[in-house]
Amino acid sequence: MSTGAQKKTYFDKRKEARGKVSSGLTHECGVFGAISSSASEPGNFEVAQLILVGLEALQHRGQESGGIVTSEGSNHFHIQKGMGLVRNIFNGDNIKNLVGHLGIGHTRYSTSAASESVNCQPFVVHSMHGSLAVAHNGELVNCASLRKKVLDRGVGLSTHSDSELISQALCLIPPEGEVDGPDWPARIKHLMHLAPLSYSAVIMLKDRIYAVRDPYGNRPLCLGKFVTFDESTGKDVDDGWIVSSESCAFLNPMQYMREILPGEIVEMSREGVKSISVVARPENKSLAFCIFEYVYFARPNSVFEGQEVYTVRLRCGEQLAIEHPVEADVVGSVPESGNAAAHGFSRQSKIPFGELLTKNTYVGRTFIQPSNRLRQLNVALKFSPISTNVMGKRVILIDDSIVRGNTIGQIIKLLRKAGAKEVHIRVASPPLRYPCYMGINIPTKKELIANSLDCKELAKEVGADSLQYLSVDGLVTAVQRDIKDKGNDLGHCTACLTGVYPGGVPEDLDW
Ligand SMILES: O=P(O)(O)OC[C@H]1O[C@H](OP(=O)(O)OP(=O)(O)O)[C@H](O)[C@@H]1O
Ligand SMILES: NC(=O)CC[C@H](N)C(=O)O
Ligand code: SF4
Numbered sequence: 489m490s491t492g493a494q495k496k497t498y499f500d501k502r503k504e505a506r507g508k509v510s511s512g513l514t515h516e517c518g519v520f521g522a523i524s525s526s527a528s529e530p531g532n533f534e535v536a537q538l539i540l541v542g543l544e545a546l547q548h549r550g551q552e553s554g555g556i557v558t559s560e561g562s563n564h565f566h567i568q569k570g571m572g573l574v575r576n577i578f579n580g581d582n583i584k585n586l587v588g589h590l591g592i593g594h595t596r597y598s599t600s601a602a603s604e605s606v607n608c609q610p611f612v613v614h615s616m617h618g619s620l621a622v623a624h625n626g627e628l629v630n631c632a633s634l635r636k637k638v639l640d641r642g643v644g645l646s647t648h649s650d651s652e653l654i655s656q657a658l659c660l661i662p663p664e665g666e667v668d669g670p671d672w673p674a675r676i677k678h679l680m681h682l683a684p685l686s687y688s689a690v691i692m693l694k695d696r697i698y699a700v701r702d703p704y705g706n707r708p709l710c711l712g713k714f715v716t717f718d719e720s721t722g723k724d725v726d727d728g729w730i731v732s733s734e735s736c737a738f739l740n741p742m743q744y745m746r747e748i749l750p751g752e753i754v755e756m757s758r759e760g761v762k763s764i765s766v767v768a769r770p771e772n773k774s775l776a777f778c779i780f781e782y783v784y785f786a787r788p789n790s791v792f793e794g795q796e797v798y799t800v801r802l803r804c805g806e807q808l809a810i811e812h813p814v815e816a817d818v819v820g821s822v823p824e825s826g827n828a829a830a831h832g833f834s835r836q837s838k839i840p841f842g843e844l845l846t847k848n849t850y851v852g853r854t855f856i857q858p859s860n861r862l863r864q865l866n867v868a869l870k871f872s873p874i875s876t877n878v879m880g881k882r883v884i885l886i887d888d889s890i891v892r893g894n895t896i897g898q899i900i901k902l903l904r905k906a907g908a909k910e911v912h913i914r915v916a917s918p919p920l921r922y923p924c925y926m927g928i929n930i931p932t933k934k935e936l937i938a939n940s941l942d943c944k945e946l947a948k949e950v951g952a953d954s955l956q957y958l959s960v961d962g963l964v965t966a967v968q969r970d971i972k973d974k975g976n977d978l979g980h981c982t983a984c985l986t987g988v989y990p991g992g993v994p995e996d997l998d999w
């Protein structure tokens with residue numbers, strides 16, 4: 489427990505490190521890696537350009553900073569990192585310096601250390617056995633004890649980032665020792681035993697990339713290839729291997745191959761792709777893939793567990809219509825992340841879908857505004873009602889989630905002003921009640937509106953005629969129903985909804 493003003497809680501420290509945001513869940517991070525295969529000359533395969541495209545396609549996962557590290561096969565890595573959007577960090581000149589036939593990249597939303605250039609990823613360290621670069625999505629739950637372990641072994645750390653900690657922990661020799669130089673897979677496995685949650689990471693050595701997903705499968709990671717058409721044979725040739733947080737980054741001619749399995753270590757080299765090992769979860773605990781990847785974080789065209797995110801969001805909307813029907817003239821969404829669920833609700837309820845709001849895509853994140861009028865103005869800048877679909881109508885408005893409750897109230901005001909007769913809010917996820925410490929910034933318990941107001945009270949507070957959430961069972965069913973290969977190995981993290989955390993809570997947590 490807190491010992492008063494001098495002791496900062498886990499969340500205080502996090503907050504200090506970041507800007508204050510007035511709405512929503514803030515995203516996570518995106519990782520990407522690419523290596524050209526032996527079939528192509530290094531010059532034919534522009535690895536840095538490919539990673540740049542990949543990072544832009546993953547930009548929704550983190551907008552604070554980004555970086556790319558490449559290698560020509562030697563320990564002299566080429567590095568370019570910076571604050572801001574990928575597009576602003578890289579330009580024609582600096583991308584040209586990123587030569588080499590393999591590389592990794594990162595786009596960051598900070599969770600464990602300040603949003604400053606010193607914490608930009610990938611982290612590069614020089615070990616006795618060559619250079620090492622790490623890009624990480626997630627957050628180490630047992631960061632404090634791992635940090636101590638690494639420091640105890642005489643290793644110095646230059647930041648508070650858990651991702652730097654991963655890079656340094658990989659320099660530790662595993663307890664069984666090493667016979668003939670460094671055994672990198674053994675070192676990675678050792679780290680996975682020391683820290684089983686949460687990460688999807690790409691680890692680059694001078695001539696190979698390891699793609700690693702934590703044993704709980706908490707964060708996503710998938711494998712793809714780069715294909716070139718060979719005119720002499722008339723066939724597609726595999727020209728290289730790629731790894732990405734989400735498959736939405738595999739743009740043509742990149743092709744999706746498969747997911748990296750929970751606990752899996754995959755080695756990518758010029759010779760091809762090899763699955764090295766699958767590390768088991770501690771005490772046979774359940775899988776815990778983040779259910780909010782489906783609800784909100786991922787792009788709708790990304791594929792997880794054999795299903796497109798869009799189809800899951802559609803099902804959430806259908807389920808919501810089954811659980812909380814209401815008579816109305818039109819169903820619409822808070823764009824964009826509410827769109828698919830609104831279509832699902834419409835399909836199930838047979839109430840026509842209509843666009844109720846347009847979104848100004850050039851408006852960035854909304855920061856806490858000092859007054860209600862400014863908050864309202866901010867939402868009005870982002871969303872404008874489409875009067876044709878709203879005037880004189882009973883509307884159902886679907887949003888994917890309510891976090892602090894700032895957005896929805898302002899939108900209802902806009903809809904009323906545009907002539908809506910009734911406004912019914914349906915939320916395509918259950919009430920968010922608990923914080924996340926696995927790579928997502930969710931506000932503290934106190935800030936989450938569902939902890940202070942129930943549906944009726946919240947409806948009154950935000951001026952809705954009714955307001956209902958999807959149930960936890962409904963969400964889990966919508967996510968799991970069509971997963972083909974169910975077996976025993978199926979499980980999703982719902983900790984922010986249920987308070988049941990897959991791998992315990994952080995050591996220095998004080999909420
Ligand atoms: O209750 P609140 O704290 O206001 O947050 C909830 C809103 O935040 C998210 O949207 P956001 O505008 O962040 O991003 P999006 O445009 O991707 O939906 C989410 O989709 C909700 O609309
Ligand atoms: N959102 C994330 O995945 C963050 C990764 C890492 N914990 C950092 O803060 O840089
Ligand atoms: S607590 Fe919520 S946001 Fe965090 S990993 Fe679990 S489901 Fe995802």
Ligand SMILES: [Mg+2]
Binds near residue numbers: 823825
């Ligand atoms: Mg939204």
